[in-house]
């Protein structure tokens with residue numbers, strides 16, 4: 001029985017190598033190889049061709065090689081099989097680095113100091129304490145929880161917003177549609193780590209931007225998005241950055257990726273852009289995780305981190 005690796009837009013070599021190192025006894029195949037489709041039991045995928053997984057009659061488990069699964073749930077022909085998503089300390093740690101770095105870039109007024117340095121100009125500004133800044137994390141799941149803890153350790157006032165009620169020590173919890181307005185009203189830096197679902201698509205729009213706190217020490221609210229690009233209405237973010245309703249932003253994910261060269265976002269004021277690299281999936285770390293899950297499944301133990309198809313994440 002084989003393991004199939006189908007990663008569109010990524011180089012497969014590193015994954016093949018890492019999987020063979022993690023499980024030398026298993027056969028690993030790629031979609032272009034000559035193999036019997038009925039030999040494939042497990043598929044490790046990132047943005048597979050829609051309908052492709054249907055062609056594997058003996059497939060048992062689909063592993064999403066990223067924490068997000070919208071690349072699978074958007075396939076109307078996705079077979080009705082267990083979908084396991086990646087939850088791994090390596091990936092979580094990388095996301096927390098991105099969140100902390102970008103919160104600090106805005107909190108420590110990096111755009112101002114980078115411009116001053118480029119001009120050879122000594123321009124100190126007043127710096128407020130972390131405890132004066134209220135960070136609000138949308139999506140208090142695996143990634144949001146870890147980021148919340150790291151930000152709290154730095155002294156920030158942290159709140160979280162989730163679909164269902166969450167209790168996390170030191171984090172002010174808000175949930176559901178009714179919890180959104182009070183959550184936004186106490187937030188200076190909004191961090192989105194939401195999955196893309198029907199409920200979160202275009203969620204961060206003008207109304208959300210205008211609902212953020214305006215009385216914080218940064219001189220205006222800031223938005224960070226490393227969840228999914230389509231959760232944010234980019235035109236609304238751009239307009240708010242240009243007219244000053246938003247003080248700054250950091251985006252790792254976009255409605256269209258790669259972000260087109262003519263996108264006005266490239267030139268928006270005080271906007272940090274990274275090309276969907278906040279938390280890359282590391283083949284070595286994740287291959288070990290997947291092989292462990294396969295071994296557990298074959299030993300009759302339940303699979304971890306199963307996607308709930310009804311919720312969409």
Ligand SMILES: NC(=O)c1ccc[n+]([C@@H]2O[C@H](COP(=O)([O-])OP(=O)(O)OC[C@H]3O[C@@H](n4cnc5c(N)ncnc54)[C@H](OP(=O)(O)O)[C@@H]3O)[C@@H](O)[C@H]2O)c1
Pocket residue numbers: 066067068069095138139140141142143144161162163164165166176193194195196197199200226227228252253276277278279280313
């Ligand atoms: N940029 C990157 O490199 C990168 C890398 C990895 C992942 N990601 C993105 O990060 C997302 C989150 O990953 P994760 O592992 O933290 O997912 P997770 O553990 O499933 O957590 C998702 C969180 O979002 C909340 N949520 C979902 N729908 C909601 C809604 N309609 N209203 C309010 N809250 C809602 C969930 O609420 P409940 O707690 O109530 O369920 C949960 O707290 C992924 O789906 C992916 O899109 C990006």
